[in-house]
Amino acid sequence: MKQKLIYAAMALTIGAASIKAQQVPAYLDQKQPIEVRVKDALSRMTLEEKVKLCTAQSKFSSHGVPRLGIPELWMSDSSSGIREEIQWDNWGNAGFTNDSCTAFPALTCLAATWNPKMSSIFGKAIGEEARYRRKDVLLGPGVNIFRTPLNGRNFEYMGEDPYLASKMVVPYVKGLQSNGVAACVKHYALNNQEVWRGSIDVQLSDRALYEIYLPAFKAAIVEGGSWSIMGSYNKVRGQHACHNDLLLNKILKGEWKFDGCVVTDWGGAHDTKEAVFNGLDIEMGSYTNGLSSGKKFAYDDYYLASAYLKGLKDGTYPMSSIDDKASRILRLIFRTAMNRNRPWGSFTSDEHYYAARTIAEEGIVLLKNESAKKKEAILPLNGNKYRSILVVGENAIRRLTEGGGSSVLKVKKEVSPLAGLQAKFGDKVKYTMGYASGKPVYDREVAPDFNTDSLHAEAVKQAANADLIIFVGGLNKNNFQDCENADRKSLALPFGQTELINDLLKVNKNMVVVLLSGNAVEMPWIKNVPSVLQAWYPGSESGNAIANIITGEVNPSGKLPFSFPVKLEDNAAHSFGSIAYPGDGVKEEYKEDILVGYRWHDTKKIPALFPFGHGLSYTQFKYGKAVADKKNISGTEYITVTIPVKNVGNVKGKEVVQLYIGDEKCSVIRPVKELKDFQKIELAPGEEKNVSFKIGKDALKFFNETSHDWVAEPGAFKVYIGSSSTDIRSVVNFVFN
Structure with missing residues (x-):
């Protein structure tokens, strides 16, 4: 009898479970194909809920459908790490104590590895950090083409060549999305400068568009399977890129069959009608200039919010438009926020620091390596040959993860170049600043807190008594350097570095120059400096990676992903007057057409200072x-x-x-x-x-x-x-x- 009762209870349990399983909506069933789930969820939603999906609900999240248990999407800026938490409704820091991330190298450094395996490692690791921080969409990677070395955001991109960028972006996207975190490839498209970025109207040929500026985006979508893409601020042929019929409808969703979401850059939407009909899906950050509000944040006032809902109800806009947008957003949610099978992720782990250092080491480029007396190269550096090594330059101690606009990071660990060299050579290493810049501020230049003449004089004095000088300079993330929202003012090194290098050489020709930057710089001193390293922005393991290259523990193997011109006028974009760069304030014509970077140098027989693909070895x-x-x-x-x-x-x-x-x-x-x-x-x-x-x-x-x-x-x-x-x-x- 007891055994029969047990069997009866089991039968009832199994039956109840079966009934319960049958009652689970298809959109909640992880075993169902995503398209079945999307269709089912869409059928259960009200018009208001569909429209709500299309706009932000906070600075970095968009709406879900709470009634149906469909969560919102959480996004994060990510150039080379996961940005610290931002307050719900303004750009102030949220004050978290557990959001200090790993800084991976800038994407210029990744591109300089010329190694797709490094891209896969990078994507997987940064995806793990994003997943640990419960982010669903990572706002990156960036694949805009280097058109001018003055572009403030070049350091976030993968160089001047569409083939190289294409080959490097695909494994990044796949590695990232293996964590159930969506790539949001940016900035689509032709965001090749920061000056007038919100309004400049780019005019270019179809050949330039398809051969130079689109291939990396296409590779990310078609080969990499990116689940989302971010529109750019600028106009293209008269329409803003975030709601551009050519870019979004005809090419992205038409020719490339993209089934994911188009997300605006923050504040990149400008018109409800264009947003409805020209391919936009999620609108973020409207009524903000990215730093402060232009009006009180009212999400219902977004272009795809109340105005869109009203137009749908009165027949101005077809219901098919919102069904398409909502379907794409649901698809993104099911791939990320509602994906129960995605891994948990990890944060600031030893594995991530190892990945950051390895990528940095493989991306550092040895530009030049001779000796002052033409007998043997200075690098790799044998510490036993030198009694005193003088490190000069603010970048030897500066935190280069700070500043830069949206790429700013709060990092748990950042080894400076000076610390890395001191770990190798101990007390032989002395330091003097030599030059200084102000603190990084988003929208203006700040004067340094030092007497720069005194710094200069002291560096020259100490250099005269040193066996070797290691000058660590370049650019930084200050405004008008490698920074969002402003382009550089010239190709020259800033903060008096050129003059300092020349004066140091007058008293000591035994010098290694280490450049930290995401852009090419002018080098009028190049003939007199024996050894030059282009080290980019290497991230958390910066100092260790640089020291390993300098000592020869790692043999340099990086290659330039873009050309270094001798002077600015040798660059194609700067060869046709201001209408070609930066434009006249209204429009800009890409007169160099397809001849970008080395294509220009080769075809016009204009030698580069250092050519595309260049990089020496030991x-x-x-x-x-x-x-x-x-x-x-x-x-x-x-x-x-x-x-x-x-x-x-x-x-x-x-x-x-x-x-x-x-x-x-x-x-x-x-x-x-x-x-x-x-x-x-x-x-x-x-x-x-x-x-x-x-x-x-x-x-x-x-x-x-x-x-x-x-x-x-x-x-x-x-x-x-x-x-x-x-x-x-x-x-x-x-x-x-």
């Missing part, structure tokens, strides 16, 4: 002769080009083997050559590897404006393989039929 790599498996291809055929590369030096090192293709004769203007593939390889001393590349029709194409299609014209092509865009080691000819 060893030497010998390239053999490239060989193609065939001389003619047609249709869907491929040509395989193989080149032997040997480490002929004394230490293990990594080399980036770069492949460029040039079209010998074409019906339209084409650059001399364009990057079409690359491989980063590691070789022990004496080791040789054959590096092979597969080239098909797609690598030969240009965008045909007449047919609105990608076209490869028959004819002769050249394959250039080398160590940079100018250091070409072997050339192969072939014909496309």
Whole structure:
């Protein structure tokens, strides 16, 4: 009898569970396909609830549907780390004590690794930090193309070349989203300057748009599967990018079949009708300039709020528009905030510091390495040779995670370059500031709290008695430097650094210059400085990474992701007068067209100070002769080009083997050559590897404006393989039929 009662109870339990399971709405069932869940949730929502999804409810969150148990979306700024918590309704810090993050290197440094594996590690690690902080959408990565070295936000992007940026952004997005945190790729599109960023109307050809400025965004969406994208502040052909028919409807959602959400940059919406019809889904930050309010924050006054609801009710706007927007937002919520299978994440872990340091080490670029007396290179630095090492420069001690606008970070740990060098060389290292800048303030310059003449004089005095000088300078995150909302005023080093370097050289020519910046700088002193490192903004492990490179514990292998011009006028955007940059205050014409970066330097025969793809090593790599498996291809055929590369030096090192293709004769203007593939390889001393590349029709194409299609014209092509865009080691000819 007892056993029968147990079986009866079990049957009742199973039956109740079955009934309960049948009553669970489809949108709550994680086993159902997302599209089924979206459709079911949409059918249960009121019109007011659908509209509510489309706007912010706080500075960094948008609405959910509380009645149905559908949570809001929480977003975070993230250039190289998860931003500290902000107050609900203003830009003040929330005062949390548990939001000090890991600072990963700036994305220029990541791009300089030329290593997609580093992108995957970066994306996964920063995604874990975002997930731990319960963020659903990460506002990044940025993939706008470097058009001018004056752009204040270049440090947040991945360089001047669309192919390199495309290859680096895809594994970042995949690594990030493996945590159930959405990438929000930005700033779509043509946000290539900060001056007049909210109003400047960009005019450019379809070729420039499709060949230069869109490929990295397309790769993030089509190959990376990014779940969201952020519109940019500027206009494109007369319409603001956050509600732009060409960019959002025709290209993003039309040609690329994007099924995710378009999010405004904060305050990037300007018109209800355009927002409804031109592809915008979530409106954030309207009625704010990003720093202070223009009126009391009233979220119902947003362009996609009350005005949109009224228009839907009176028939001004079709119901299909809100169903599409709500479906996209629900899809994003189900992928993130309602994804019960996503991992928990982790924060400021040893693994994240290791990732930050490894990425920084692999991205640091050795620009120049000679000795003052032309006998042997200064780097790697043998500490036993020097009794005294003088470190000069404010950037040796400055926290470069502070400032920069929305990229500002509150970090748990930041090892300064001085601390990293002191850990290696101990009491041999002395420090003097040499120059100084003011505190980082978002919208103005602040004078330093020091007598800069005295700092300068003291540095020169101490340099005369030092065996070696390590000058740590560059830019910082101050206004008019590497900072949101303002472009740089010139290509020159700020704060009197050029004059200081020249005066230091007069008393001591044994110098290493370490540049911390996200942009190219002018170097009139370059012939007199033996060794120069471009170290970017390396993040939490800054000092340790720099010290490891300087001592040779890590062999530098970074390559420049953009060209360093000799002078500003050598840059393409600055070669056509102010209408090409910064514009006339209303519009701007990209007159250089597709000839951006090394494409301009090559085609116009204007030598760069340091070319795209340049970067030295502590060893030497010998390239053999490239060989193609065939001389003619047609249709869907491929040509395989193989080149032997040997480490002929004394230490293990990594080399980036770069492949460029040039079209010998074409019906339209084409650059001399364009990057079409690359491989980063590691070789022990004496080791040789054959590096092979597969080239098909797609690598030969240009965008045909007449047919609105990608076209490869028959004819002769050249394959250039080398160590940079100018250091070409072997050339192969072939014909496309």
